[in-house]
Amino acid sequence: MLLTVLGCSGSVPGPGAPASGYLLEAEGFLLGIELGNGTFSELQSRRDPFELDALLFSHLHADHCSDFSALSVYRRYHPRPTIDPRANKLPVHAPAEAPTRFSAQYGTDAADRAVTDLSDVFDFQALQVGKFQIGPFEVVAAAAAHPCESFSFRISHGGRSFAYTGDTDVYDGLSDLARGVDVFMAEASWTHGGAVIPDLHMSGREAGEVAADAGVGRLLLTHIPPWTDTAAVLAEARAAFRGDVVLVRQGASYEV
Numbered sequence: 595m596l597l598t599v600l601g602c603s604g605s606v607p608g609p610g611a612p613a614s615g616y617l618l619e620a621e622g623f624l625l626g627i628e629l630g631n632g633t634f635s636e637l638q639s640r641r642d643p644f645e646l647d648a649l650l651f652s653h654l655h656a657d658h659c660s661d662f663s664a665l666s667v668y669r670r671y672h673p674r675p676t677i678d679p680r681a682n683k684l685p686v687h688a689p690a691e692a693p694t695r696f697s698a699q700y701g702t703d704a705a706d707r708a709v710t711d712l713s714d715v716f717d718f719q720a721l722q723v724g725k726f727q728i729g730p731f732e733v734v735a736a737a738a739a740h741p742c743e744s745f746s747f748r749i750s751h752g753g754r755s756f757a758y759t760g761d762t763d764v765y766d767g768l769s770d771l772a773r774g775v776d777v778f779m780a781e782a783s784w785t786h787g788g789a790v791i792p793d794l795h796m797s798g799r800e801a802g803e804v805a806a807d808a809g810v811g812r813l814l815l816t817h818i819p820p821w822t823d824t825a826a827v828l829a830e831a832r833a834a835f836r837g838d839v840v841l842v843r844q845g846a847s848y849e850v
């Protein structure tokens with residue numbers, strides 16, 4: 595599997611830095627994970643957006659899905675699409691509210707369904723805790739600790755494994771989900787020990803502690819907001835986890 599970072603700024607985009615968005619590829623299958631603010635621009639600079647084979651959203655906070663509206667316009671109104679987007683609806687694995695939340699960006703009048711019903715180019719599939727398949731990827735979803743319906747994922751393919759926390763505080767079961775994965779991408783939104791809000795995010799230290807507890811191969815830190823000291827987050831994660839720890843970089847790719 596190859597993971598590419600479209601954006602990794604936490605909670606909001608930073609200067610020249612899109613919010614959360616990733617691509618995961620295997621066997622020529624292109625899975626988009628999150629499409630936060632600014633990521634559709636990054637996607638277009640690398641790929642034809644019609645190459646996406648499926649989308650996966652951990653939750654529906656704007657920093658993870660706001661550019662879905664851009665993709666909607668692109669798929670519905672591009673005058674020269676490279677595929678027929680209506681004959682090839684894009685599977686969208688997302689929390690159950692996604693169709694109504696995304697369509698509300700175009701209006702809330704039920705009589706205006708021709709404009710607001712996005713099922714002409716998307717096939718929405720409501721996420722549930724448990725195991726399912728997306729193309730060649732075996733996905734396990736777990737319920738995360740965040741203020742809305744949110745999921746963490748373990749994704750396996752060809753004997754390799756990847757886990758992504760989504761946005762979450764530490765919760766019972768997170769280490770089990772990530773147990774022994776080759777690559778663990780964890781959010782780390784703040785440094786440890788501040789006046790933190792429970793059930794919202796993890797610190798760098800907590801991301802490192804979960805990585806150590808789960809016995810992962812490599813820890814990738816992401817979702818660090820522009821106002822957080824990234825060097826401090828990295829240092830405390832490295833103090834908690836003795837394996838390889840890196841801050842993901844926008845535009846970089848990582849072998850899983």
Ligand SMILES: [Zn+2]
Pocket residue numbers: 604605614655657658761817
């Ligand atoms: Zn977020």
Ligand SMILES: [Zn+2]
Pocket residue numbers: 653655740761
């Ligand atoms: Zn969030």
